[in-house]
Amino acid sequence: xxxxxxxxxxxxxxxxxxxxxxxxxxxxxxxxxxxxxxxxxxxxxxxxxxxxxxxxxxxxxxxxxxxxxxxxxxxxxxxxxxxxxxxxxxxxxxxxxxxxxxxxxxxxxxxxxxxxxxxxxxxxxxxxxxxxxxxxxxxxxxxxxxxxxxxxxxxxxxxxxxxxxxxxxxxxxxxxxxxxxxxxxxxxxxxxxxxxxxxxxxxxxxxxxxxxxxxxxxxxxxxxxxxxxxxxxxxxxxxxxxxxxxxxxxxxxxxxxxxxxxxxxxxxxxxxxxxxxxxxxxxxxxxxxxxxxxxxxxxxxxxxxxxxxxxxxxxxxxxxxxxxxxxxxxxxxxxxxxxxxxxxxxxxxxxxxxxxxxxxxxxxxxxxxxxxxxxxxxxxxxxxxxxxxxxxxxxxxxxxxxxxxxxxxxxxxxxxxxxxxxxxxxxxxxxxxxxxxxxxxxxxxxxxxxxxxxxxxxxxxxxxxxxxxx
RNA sequence: GGUCCCUUCGUCUAAUGGUUAGGACUCAGCCCUUUCACGGCUGCAAUAGGGGUUCGAAUCCCCUAGGGAUCACCA
Numbered sequence: 001x002x003x004x005x006x007x008x009x010x011x012x013x014x015x016x017x018x019x020x021x022x023x024x025x026x027x028x029x030x031x032x033x034x035x036x037x038x039x040x041x042x043x044x045x046x047x048x049x050x051x052x053x054x055x056x057x058x059x060x061x062x063x064x065x066x067x068x069x070x071x072x073x074x075x076x077x078x079x080x081x082x083x084x085x086x087x088x089x090x091x092x093x094x095x096x097x098x099x100x101x102x103x104x105x106x107x108x109x110x111x112x113x114x115x116x117x118x119x120x121x122x123x124x125x126x127x128x129x130x131x132x133x134x135x136x137x138x139x140x141x142x143x144x145x146x147x148x149x150x151x152x153x154x155x156x157x158x159x160x161x162x163x164x165x166x167x168x169x170x171x172x173x174x175x176x177x178x179x180x181x182x183x184x185x186x187x188x189x190x191x192x193x194x195x196x197x198x199x200x201x202x203x204x205x206x207x208x209x210x211x212x213x214x215x216x217x218x219x220x221x222x223x224x225x226x227x228x229x230x231x232x233x234x235x236x237x238x239x240x241x242x243x244x245x246x247x248x249x250x251x252x253x254x255x256x257x258x259x260x261x262x263x264x265x266x267x268x269x270x271x272x273x274x275x276x277x278x279x280x281x282x283x284x285x286x287x288x289x290x291x292x293x294x295x296x297x298x299x300x301x302x303x304x305x306x307x308x309x310x311x312x313x314x315x316x317x318x319x320x321x322x323x324x325x326x327x328x329x330x331x332x333x334x335x336x337x338x339x340x341x342x343x344x345x346x347x348x349x350x351x352x353x354x355x356x357x358x359x360x361x362x363x364x365x366x367x368x369x370x371x372x373x374x375x376x377x378x379x380x381x382x383x384x385x386x387x388x389x390x391x392x393x394x395x396x397x398x399x400x401x402x403x404x405x406x407x408x409x410x411x412x413x414x415x416x417x418x419x420x421x422x423x424x425x426x427x428x429x430x431x432x433x434x435x436x437x438x439x440x441x442x443x444x445x446x447x448x449x450x451x452x453x454x455x456x457x458x459x460x461x462x463x464x465x466x467x468x469x470x
Numbered sequence: 471g472g473u474c475c476c477u478u479c480g481u482c483u484a485a486u487g488g489u490u491a492g493g494a495c496u497c498a499g500c501c502c503u504u505u506c507a508c509g510g511c512u513g514c515a516a517u518a519g520g521g522g523u524u525c526g527a528a529u530c531c532c533c534u535a536g537g538g539a540u541c542a543c544c545a
Contacts, residue, residue: 023544025545055545057545058545061544061545111543115543122542125541126471126541128472129472129541131472131473131541132541169475170475172474172475175473182542183543185543186543187543190543192543192544192545193544193545194545197545212539213475213476213538213539214539214540215539215540215545216474216475216539216540217473217474217475217539217540218540220473220474238475240475240476240539241538241539243537243538245480248538249538275482278482278483278494280482282482282483282484284484287493287494304476304482304483305475305476306475306476306477306538307475307476307537308481308482308483310481311480311482311495313481313495314481314494314495316495317494317495320508357507360506360508360509361507361508362507419504430504431504433504435504435505437504438504444506445505446505447505447507448505449505450505451504
């Protein structure tokens with residue numbers, strides 16, 4: 001197929017509508033987050049609509065907290081929908097109607113199997129490698145079944161094949177005989193996901209179903225409903241799952257799987273977005289770090305078919321780059337909010353000035369916390385016992401430098417001059433005084449440039465710290 | 471086990487029949503330097519295996535091996 005035609009078919013001439021459809025049974029998983037990103041980007045790329053639908057057909061497992069958590073995650077990632085959120089449970093009536101329509105048209109049947117019978121059938125099916133088809137498929141409804149519980153099962157076609165031309169996975173064909181007569185309406189008269197999802201997609205006029213590869217097998221089953229009803233078949237794009245370092249589907253034991261955990265750990269939304277996007281998608285070796293650019297370049301055809309392993313080191317690197325590229329005022333706000341810092345004017349100025357240098361030294365901004373004591377503590381002194389001994393020994397030197405600094409007019413140049421003059425007078429090198437000054441001022445052996453630290457700390461604080469009696 | 475999918479440096483990937491198989495992350499070394507970083511440079515490192523097709527294969531075909539997904543009145 002020529003590329004241009006292919007691209008037309010895959011979206012550029014349609015009024016593209018995509019949806020992210022999480023089930024509210026827990027936090028927003030990072031795999032789900034990536035699915036949301038792909039849906040969002042594809043819609044943006046084609047100037048289409050991106051919708052969010054909460055799949056709460058299983059009331060026992062759904063919760064309000066989970067719904068909130070999902071929105072919190074989507075908002076943080078900036079991939080929430082501009083349109084109203086759809087709750088699947090609110091469309092139950094329409095789903096039930098479709099189930100009965102299928103029943104009337106002979107595409108579905110009532111199955112009166114009890115749980116024991118079903119369990120036996122399931123076991124037998126598994127052993128023989130054949131799909132579940134209830135004996136009720138071919139039975140006429142009996143009079144004495146009127147009061148018995150039943151489910152409605154779809155009557156799958158038993159011969160022929162079904163082909164899906166998946167945008168990511170390619171053309172895949174399966175024999176219809178492997179399709180099971182899945183339940184579409186439960187015995188309590190509630191629809192299953194298999195039904196609801198298809199009906200809602202149709203009602204919402206979804207053109208592209210972009211979801212995790214774990215749904216690929218479902219597509220062959222769901223498409224039968226669409227065919228029975230003569231609805232439009234959407235384009236499918238089943239994106240590969242994210243794996244842990246051992247190659248298995250990402251789960252708790254691999255570390256944090258909740259998107260928002262990464263917020264808590266100090267990753268930025270942009271870094272997370274960028275990393276998740278690059279996990280399985282590439283714009284021809286061109287590293288994309290912003291959403292707008294990604295929206296212009298995104299194409300489902302470039303999504304990798306094979307699963308990608310989640311690599312925290314790469315995430316760290318992207319996050320570190322992102323921190324360095326952020327506007328100081330933005331990251332400043334982030335840190336102040338996170339740690340609920342209340343700083344006076346002088347401290348604010350000090351923090352903002354040193355922030356770019358401090359950020360070069362962390363991969364997640366929460367690590368900035370380790371700098372707070374020497375930056376803001378009123379009566380700061382070096383806590384390390386070994387360093388204290390060194391400071392005791394060099395008491396005189398610190399005092400001398402302190403008194404010279406006290407006397408000078410406070411400027412970067414003057415501070416530099418005083419220190420240089422001091423080492424010259426004593427025939428020392430900067431290495432002789434640098435580490436000691438650093439210990440006295442920060443309590444550590446590494447920090448940003450000493451001159452700027454002294455300058456930003458100001459005369460009073462610097463001199464106090466240099467004069468501290470260890 | 472049935473069905474389906476996948477397999478290029480340790481990781482994410484580029485190369486859609488002709489490249490010394492490229493980049494990024496990690497790691498190592500060097501440079502810069504008042505420390506730690508940042509930055510710059512260099513290096514280590516891959517086409518799962520076996521058969522075909524072809525003048526020529528990472529690329530097309532077949533087999534094998536490995537990995538994954540799924541098989542609910544969950545979604």
